[in-house]
Amino acid sequence: MAATLRDVAKLAGVSFKTVSNVINDYPHVRPATRAKVERAIAELGYKPNLNARSLRSGRTDTVALAVPELNLSYFAELAGMVIAAAEESGLTVVVEQTGGDRDRELALLRSPRLSMTDGLILSPLGMGQEDAGALDVPFPLVLLGERTFDWPCDHVTMRNVEAARAATEYLLASGRRRIAVIGEYEGEVMGSARLRLRGYREALAAHDVPYDASLVVRATLWHRADGARAMHELLDRDVPFDAVFGFNDTMALGAMRVLQEAGRRVPEDVAVIGFDDLDEAAYSIPSLTTVDPGREWLARTALGTLLERIAETGPKQPPRTELADFTIVERESAPRN
Amino acid sequence: MAATLRDVAKLAGVSFKTVSNVINDYPHVRPATRAKVERAIAELGYKPNLNARSLRSGRTDTVALAVPELNLSYFAELAGMVIAAAEESGLTVVVEQTGGDRDRELALLRSPRLSMTDGLILSPLGMGQEDAGALDVPFPLVLLGERTFDWPCDHVTMRNVEAARAATEYLLASGRRRIAVIGEYEGEVMGSARLRLRGYREALAAHDVPYDASLVVRATLWHRADGARAMHELLDRDVPFDAVFGFNDTMALGAMRVLQEAGRRVPEDVAVIGFDDLDEAAYSIPSLTTVDPGREWLARTALGTLLERIAETGPKQPPRTELADFTIVERESAPRN
DNA sequence: GCAGAATTCTACAACGATGCAAACCGGGTT
DNA sequence: AACCCGGTTTGCATCGTTGTAGAATTCTGC
Numbered sequence: 001m002a003a004t005l006r007d008v009a010k011l012a013g014v015s016f017k018t019v020s021n022v023i024n025d026y027p028h029v030r031p032a033t034r035a036k037v038e039r040a041i042a043e044l045g046y047k048p049n050l051n052a053r054s055l056r057s058g059r060t061d062t063v064a065l066a067v068p069e070l071n072l073s074y075f076a077e078l079a080g081m082v083i084a085a086a087e088e089s090g091l092t093v094v095v096e097q098t099g100g101d102r103d104r105e106l107a108l109l110r111s112p113r114l115s116m117t118d119g120l121i122l123s124p125l126g127m128g129q130e131d132a133g134a135l136d137v138p139f140p141l142v143l144l145g146e147r148t149f150d151w152p153c154d155h156v157t158m159r160n161v162e163a164a165r166a167a168t169e170y171l172l173a174s175g176r177r178r179i180a181v182i183g184e185y186e187g188e189v190m191g192s193a194r195l196r197l198r199g200y201r202e203a204l205a206a207h208d209v210p211y212d213a214s215l216v217v218r219a220t221l222w223h224r225a226d227g228a229r230a231m232h233e234l235l236d237r238d239v240p241f242d243a244v245f246g247f248n249d250t251m252a253l254g255a256m257r258v259l260q261e262a263g264r265r266v267p268e269d270v271a272v273i274g275f276d277d278l279d280e281a282a283y284s285i286p287s288l289t290t291v292d293p294g295r296e297w298l299a300r301t302a303l304g305t306l307l308e309r310i311a312e313t314g315p316k317q318p319p320r321t322e323l324a325d326f327t328i329v330e331r332e333s334a335p336r337n
Numbered sequence: 338m339a340a341t342l343r344d345v346a347k348l349a350g351v352s353f354k355t356v357s358n359v360i361n362d363y364p365h366v367r368p369a370t371r372a373k374v375e376r377a378i379a380e381l382g383y384k385p386n387l388n389a390r391s392l393r394s395g396r397t398d399t400v401a402l403a404v405p406e407l408n409l410s411y412f413a414e415l416a417g418m419v420i421a422a423a424e425e426s427g428l429t430v431v432v433e434q435t436g437g438d439r440d441r442e443l444a445l446l447r448s449p450r451l452s453m454t455d456g457l458i459l460s461p462l463g464m465g466q467e468d469a470g471a472l473d474v475p476f477p478l479v480l481l482g483e484r485t486f487d488w489p490c491d492h493v494t495m496r497n498v499e500a501a502r503a504a505t506e507y508l509l510a511s512g513r514r515r516i517a518v519i520g521e522y523e524g525e526v527m528g529s530a531r532l533r534l535r536g537y538r539e540a541l542a543a544h545d546v547p548y549d550a551s552l553v554v555r556a557t558l559w560h561r562a563d564g565a566r567a568m569h570e571l572l573d574r575d576v577p578f579d580a581v582f583g584f585n586d587t588m589a590l591g592a593m594r595v596l597q598e599a600g601r602r603v604p605e606d607v608a609v610i611g612f613d614d615l616d617e618a619a620y621s622i623p624s625l626t627t628v629d630p631g632r633e634w635l636a637r638t639a640l641g642t643l644l645e646r647i648a649e650t651g652p653k654q655p656p657r658t659e660l661a662d663f664t665i666v667e668r669e670s671a672p673r674n
Numbered sequence: 675g676c677a678g679a680a681t682t683c684t685a686c687a688a689c690g691a692t693g694c695a696a697a698c699c700g701g702g703t704t
Numbered sequence: 705a706a707c708c709c710g711g712t713t714t715g716c717a718t719c720g721t722t723g724t725a726g727a728a729t730t731c732t733g734c
Binding site: 002049050051052055060062070073079080084094116228253260280287 | 385388399408413430449452475591617624
């Protein structure tokens with residue numbers, strides 16, 4: 001059995017509360033006593049029982065992070081960043097996968113498992129405006145990555161519309177006019193899809209390029225295979241296009257693969273731009289031009305915001321929205337000119 | 338404040354212990370009482386405080402999973418599988434990143450944070466034989482992915498030597514003779530590197546192909562960029578080669594990219610085979626032939642083994658080793674013929 | 675050498691749950 | 705009518721820690 005405060009206390013010949021005081025750096029402990037206790041701690045290899053500490057103090061120093069799935073590189077890299085940032089603050093992270101499923105997202109918000117955490121960072125995909133009520137929870141909650149709706153909690157998110165518009169304008173500036181889009185999802189559940197589509201349309205409108213629905217291909221899950229499937233569909237439609245905007249890198253890469261199988265040269269025949277700036281984007285053939293939505297900042301800010309909420313004592317502050325800056329990363333699949 | 342057992346009890350007009358009995362499905366509760374209590378639970382939205390439960394019962398229903406970094410797709414996908422499997426058993430998973438760093442791995446094994454978990458699944462990279470003692474820990478521990486050493490705990494791992502040998506023989510069978518290797522790491526810390534190199538050499542020996550050290554390129558971290566760097570180094574050496582065996586997919590993909598930049602055709606000039614069977618391998622250009630080390634099985638078995646250890650009551654059983662079956666997944670970068 | 679103030683240490687009560695054992699409550703035996 | 709016996713319910717101790725309040729000790733100044 002692991003040693004407890006009392007074991008240490010007995011060995012050191014003090015009361016167990018004194019040991020607790022030593023551990024918590026209570027100022028009024030005589031150096032000699034402290035040394036004695038520390039020796040006993042070392043000798044027994046004592047480690048505090050964090051469960052007991054949490055029960056007593058109400059703080060768990062653990063946060064939950066819920067993403068659709070780690071299988072999607074975007075979320076894997078994001079999760080890695082959140083965990084690394086948490087580690088710096090001495091926090092533990094429990095990771096949950098929702099599969100982007102509304103019911104699982106809602107279930108998570110009500111889960112007793114959250115009683116083991118101080119708060120939750122949620123990347124929702126399935127929930128919609130009708131679920132706003134479910135977000136009014138009695139614990140700190142930060143939404144990461146969406147901002148479609150008027151929801152009663154903090155958001156840390158990216159400039160989806162502006163970034164998509166910039167990506168589209170980038171393609172337009174390089175002379176492309178028939179720009180296909182992969183990842184639209186009319187179900188309207190997935191916030192980013194709608195927002196990025198809006199940015200795309202704004203760019204077209206600003207440049208007097210007509211919007212052509214036959215260039216828009218839907219994809220619900222945003223996996224590599226979805227991008228591939230979408231590109232097959234686009235090719236089957238037999239409409240001309242000279243560029244593709246994938247709503248995420250993974251789909252763009254899947255699409256690029258199919259494109260090249262079909263004999264189209266990238267970027268000569270078709271320019272391809274993605275969204276996310278995954279590690280992988282720099283090493284595909286050709287390397288993928290993409291939008292860096294500011295992930296590192298997103299991860300750190302989401303955690304920072306959550307920690308502020310956790311530390312908050314007085315009356316609840318109104319929800320805040322934090323927006324990351326994006327940049328376009330030029331690579332081979334869509335050269336600037 | 339969240340409702341407690343006592344709040345529910347007061348509302349239902351029973352003792353708080355009866356509420357506890359209802360929650361724990363204690364058999365001798367009158368249906369009428371049970372209904373009354375359940376109504377009160379619903380009305381208050383009572384959720385058990387898992388910290389308190391853990392403190393009392395000693396079980397946390399949480400396990401820790403430590404991987405080098407989620408940034409590496411292999412570990413991200415693996416982590417996703419472990420979490421999904423845990424979810425099925427009603428377990429929570431806390432994810433830690435060690436960076437493959439020995440000191441952080443060792444620190445983790447001694448971390449008080451583990452007192453919040455029932456056990457640990459560790460994917461060690463940095464530790465060596467001299468650290469065997471550190472693995473003799475007072476909690477359930479399963480090593481996932483390495484089996485270089487004689488360590489006093491359960492291992493769930495892959496057939497590194499056999500799989501690497503099979504991959505090499507696959508290339509040999511397709512007529513390649515100058516097979517380069519990327520990912521060797523003489524530091525000998527990283528078990529897989531040594532084992533896969535051994536498999537490679539065994540295959541060569543079995544087919545009377547001489548081992549040529551100038552075909553072996555080291556890489557310590559196994560990222561995409563490491564594969565790219567290694568391939569640059571190999572090209573600089575200016576030795577002829579007609580195939581490349583990347584010790585993981587990520588490096589193989591990075592290398593393949595450089596190879597094509599340099600004008601070598603894959604697979605005509607150089608066949609490429611990887612190791613891991615990432616999602617991504619099916620969508621690269623060309624798609625990547627690789628070894629599927631049985632990851633899904635590894636993830637499930639690691640968790641299953643850990644759960645068995647956790648459930649274990651009597652004297653500690655001797656450590657076990659579980660080995661996954663591998664398969665070679667033929668794709669374009671290295672056709673069978 | 676002693677009062678009074680500081681410092682250092684300790685006792686006790688939580689935190690919210692579970693395990694154990696005892697108490698209760700009817701109906702069937704004797 | 706006392707007794708026993710399941711099924712049901714309850715009270716108490718406990719898990720390992722921290723907060724509060726007060727007791728014990730040491731220090732200070734005269």
